Amino acid sequence: xxxxxxxxxxxxxxxxxxxxxxxxxxxxxxxxxxxxxxxxxxxxxxxxxxxxxxxxxxxxxxxxxxxxxxxxxxxxxxxxxxxxxxxxxxxxxxxxxxxxxxxxxxxxxxxxxxxxxxxxxxxxxxxxxxxxxxxxxxxxxxxxxxxxxxxxxxxxxxxxxxxxxxxxxxxxxxxxxxxxxxxxxxxxxxxxxxxxxxxxxxxxxxxxxxxxxxxxxxxxxxxxxxxx
Numbered sequence: 001x002x003x004x005x006x007x008x009x010x011x012x013x014x015x016x017x018x019x020x021x022x023x024x025x026x027x028x029x030x031x032x033x034x035x036x037x038x039x040x041x042x043x044x045x046x047x048x049x050x051x052x053x054x055x056x057x058x059x060x061x062x063x064x065x066x067x068x069x070x071x072x073x074x075x076x077x078x079x080x081x082x083x084x085x086x087x088x089x090x091x092x093x094x095x096x097x098x099x100x101x102x103x104x105x106x107x108x109x110x111x112x113x114x115x116x117x118x119x120x121x122x123x124x125x126x127x128x129x130x131x132x133x134x135x136x137x138x139x140x141x142x143x144x145x146x147x148x149x150x151x152x153x154x155x156x157x158x159x160x161x162x163x164x165x166x167x168x169x170x171x172x173x174x175x176x177x178x179x180x181x182x183x184x185x186x187x188x189x190x191x192x193x194x195x196x197x198x199x200x201x202x203x204x205x206x207x208x209x210x211x212x213x214x215x216x217x218x219x220x221x222x223x224x225x226x227x228x
Contacts, residue, residue, distance in 0.1 A: 012149040021159040036102035074125030081108040148226035199223040
């Protein structure tokens with residue numbers, strides 16, 4: 001982010017908006033391998049010119065690694081069963097297609113929320129892991145805050161509880177003054193103010209918006225303003 005702006009002779013900006021969701025065209029293109037509703041190669045890379053595909057990682061990962069990724073990034077309560085089933089299935093034939101994996105996961109997930117496919121959480125976990133989405137977010141947030149001019153605002157829309165947790169903790173920490181030990185002879189006025197202040201509460205999509213755009217149902221918007 002800093003390098004891209006520096007190349008344009010820009011050092012400070014009035015605002016940064018981070019929309020963390022995967023774009024709908026990516027989900028809708030079967031050849032990208034993000035969706036189980038359309039059969040395609042099990043790829044899942046945002047940048048298809050580099051990195052390991054989901055199929056390649058699944059082929060070499062241990063059962064424990066599969067379980068940990070699916071449990072952590074997908075918050076899947078049946079992660080152990082899913083991992084065990086994947087390992088058994090890949091022993092019969094390579095898992096290279098999205099619907100192929102979805103059917104395998106479906107055999108391991110016993111129940112799911114109404115209207116949600118059994119493979120939803122597993123596919124989400126693999127996408128986040130393959131693209132290092134949470135690590136990218138942790139690197140991006142400090143850069144975005146540092147680039148703001150005084151009075152500038154950082155707005156972040158997240159679509160996943162793990163993303164939102166990272167954003168919430170970052171904004172909270174940057175908007176809280178340094179906590180000094182009790183009894184230290186320092187006046188409150190002498191404590192340096194935090195670099196950011198929170199603007200309002202977290203905003204979620206209204207029922208009307210969710211009706212118009214179902215993919216907005218999990219969106220959370222958080223905003224902070226640069227103080228100095």
